[in-house]
Amino acid sequence: MIEFKHVTKIYRSSSRDTTVTALNNISLSIKDGEVVFIVGDNGSGKTTLMRLITRMEVPTSGSLTVDGQDLKKLKKRKIPDYRCKIGMDFQDYRLFPKYTVYENVAFAMRVIGKSSKTIKETVPRVLSMLDISARANHFPSEISGGEQQRTALARALVNNPKILIADEPTANLSPEMSRDVMDLLVTLGENGRRTVLIITHDVELIRHYSHVRVITLAHGKIVSDTVGGAEATENA
Amino acid sequence: MRKYSFSYLMSRSFKGFSRNGLMSLASVLILTSCLLISGCFGLIIYNLYVNLHSLNELNEIVCICNYEKLPDEELDALNAKLRTLPNVDNVEYTSREEALSRMREKYAKHPQVLDRFNEENNPFFEVYTITYSGSDQDAANLLFTLRNKNEFPQFRTVEDRLETAAKLEKLKNTVLWISGGFMAVLLFISVVIIMNTVRMAITARREEIEIMRYIGATGWFISFPFMVESAITGLISAAIAFLLQFIIYGNVERLLNFDGSAAGVITIVPFSSVWYFVLAGFILLGLLTSYVGSKISLSKYIKV
Numbered sequence A: 001m002i003e004f005k006h007v008t009k010i011y012r013s014s015s016r017d018t019t020v021t022a023l024n025n026i027s028l029s030i031k032d033g034e035v036v037f038i039v040g041d042n043g044s045g046k047t048t049l050m051r052l053i054t055r056m057e058v059p060t061s062g063s064l065t066v067d068g069q070d071l072k073k074l075k076k077r078k079i080p081d082y083r084c085k086i087g088m089d090f091q092d093y094r095l096f097p098k099y100t101v102y103e104n105v106a107f108a109m110r111v112i113g114k115s116s117k118t119i120k121e122t123v124p125r126v127l128s129m130l131d132i133s134a135r136a137n138h139f140p141s142e143i144s145g146g147e148q149q150r151t152a153l154a155r156a157l158v159n160n161p162k163i164l165i166a167d168e169p170t171a172n173l174s175p176e177m178s179r180d181v182m183d184l185l186v187t188l189g190e191n192g193r194r195t196v197l198i199i200t201h202d203v204e205l206i207r208h209y210s211h212v213r214v215i216t217l218a219h220g221k222i223v224s225d226t227v228g229g230a231e232a233t234e235n236a
Numbered sequence B: 001m002r003k004y005s006f007s008y009l010m011s012r013s014f015k016g017f018s019r020n021g022l023m024s025l026a027s028v029l030i031l032t033s034c035l036l037i038s039g040c041f042g043l044i045i046y047n048l049y050v051n052l053h054s055l056n057e058l059n060e061i062v063c064i065c066n067y068e069k070l071p072d073e074e075l076d077a078l079n080a081k082l083r084t085l086p087n088v089d090n091v092e093y094t095s096r097e098e099a100l101s102r103m104r105e106k107y108a109k110h111p112q113v114l115d116r117f118n119e120e121n122n123p124f125f126e127v128y129t130i131t132y133s134g135s136d137q138d139a140a141n142l143l144f145t146l147r148n149k150n151e152f153p154q155f156r157t158v159e160d161r162l163e164t165a166a167k168l169e170k171l172k173n174t175v176l177w178i179s180g181g182f183m184a185v186l187l188f189i190s191v192v193i194i195m196n197t198v199r200m201a202i203t204a205r206r207e208e209i210e211i212m213r214y215i216g217a218t219g220w221f222i223s224f225p226f227m228v229e230s231a232i233t234g235l236i237s238a239a240i241a242f243l244l245q246f247i248i249y250g251n252v253e254r255l256l257n258f259d260g261s262a263a264g265v266i267t268i269v270p271f272s273s274v275w276y277f278v279l280a281g282f283i284l285l286g287l288l289t290s291y292v293g294s295k296i297s298l299s300k301y302i303k304v
Helices: A046-053 A076-083 A101-111 A116-129 A145-157 A175-190 A227-233 B005-021 B021-058 B072-084 B098-107 B136-146 B161-206 B206-215 B220-257 B273-299
Strands: A002-012 A018-029 A036-042 A061-066 A086-089 A165-166 A195-201 A212-216 A220-228 B061-067 B088-094 B129-130 B153-162
Touching: A002 A046, A018 A061, A036 A046, A036 A175, A046 A061, A046 A165, A046 A195, A076 B005, A076 B206, A086 A145, A086 B072, A086 B088, A086 B206, A101 A116, A101 A145, A101 B206, A116 A145, A116 B005, A145 A165, A145 A175, A145 B161, A165 A175, A175 A195, A175 B061, A227 B273, B005 B021, B005 B220, B021 B161, B021 B273, B061 B136, B072 B088, B072 B129, B088 B098, B161 B206, B161 B273, B206 B220
Parallel strands: A036 A195, A036 A212, A086 A165, A165 A195
Antiparallel strands: A002 A018, A002 A061, A212 A220, B061 B129, B061 B153, B088 B129
16 A cells, blocks of 8 residues: 655755745545546656655655555665565666667566576566567667567566556556557556556546546645546646 | 666776767877876885995995005904904904906906906905994994004995994985975875766766766765776776886886896896785775875765
8 A cells, every 4th residue: 555644745846045945835645456547737746756656765754654564764775675565667768779679678577686597487487478479688778669568567566566556657658559558557566466647648648548646746736646547637 | 775786886887987988089199197296206215225235234344455455464354353342243354366356257248348457457445344243332432443444454434334334324315305395296196187087977967967966876885886896997007007107117126137237236126026015005005096096076066
């Protein structure tokens, strides 16, 4: 379970003269195995929310617990192990251009010290699951945007994370591809074994998922927390 | 406990080193210069130390007789008188013929130097070499006695090595301070250069590092390639500096050495007897500098 209790995140400029309140007294809880859309305009606090969950940042005040672990109290040396529970799918994919599709996915396993044998067994399976096996030996520049997104997803999933966070996964895709990718993400969470958080500002797209919870942020606050894309669209 | 493939980590490090090519090259050049200058100073100090040590070790006073040859009885009497003086351990007499013959042996490869001299035309003097023991004050007292013309009218000059030793000691200390200062400044510059190289490498790989952090990489996994890259810089610099030192010292050695000793005055330590110290020193300094530089940069710019 992910639980925010009165979380505020304030960024201070290096000169300390100005401050920006990215999240303002947020409280919410996300159950294990839940699929959640987090929507909002630019600057609404979506990315900060994601950075707090991944422990790239700590709340300025309030508490954030993931699986009963208070992230503020998480020891520095325990952070990498904690992050292994989370799969990140980035907006711009962030694939390594000099690595092939296979190497990009394998890299996520190497980073956490998996053996070559495990990597050789797991990566082809995940590539096959995401239907990009045929592209395994291609470089990112040689494949389509949708395939790049799938590669990024494969990298996020290869370590079998408990939480999958997709940051604007459809931002660089055509409407058809966007729908495919969104379907895939929702499906990945629907078996209840994995919590899936999808950060997006594409409110039109989430109308298609009427059974999925939608949290809408604006100016660092939660303005709605409902089930069903249509309602969220109205609130946004 | 995570187990990383060593070969994988090393290959990442070498790739990083070549990817950061120009800056790596600049670091190698700067560090090589620093090591080389440090090496030169180090060897100068060592040579001074060796020469000084040999001077101190001799504890000798050289009494040069007047040019007129002394009769044998007088030589014997003088020898006996010298042996009775306090703190005198040994007295060694060298005749003019012996002195010439020793010189001929020493310059056997260059006989032309002494060609015009013979027994009738001998430029050398009779010499008593006195070895003594005791404190500096004892040595000064002995010198005072020997220089007393009333006591020893046979001696035209009495030379000791104390003054030369004191001058060399002073020179050694001056060189030590200057070179120490130089080395400190150069090492500081090297550390800054390494820091900057690592910082630039981190900046160039900022996105890669960010992704690694998200995926769950440990600080060690992220930092290791940078540390190895710096170590490679240190080792390459040490190797180049050693090679250059070998060439430079070899040439200086050849230039100064005249039949084993520089004009018979100073001893040049052969490179073959110090090369392992030089190499070990360069490797140690190279690695230490690169370790300190990269450690500072990594702790400053890489956060887990």
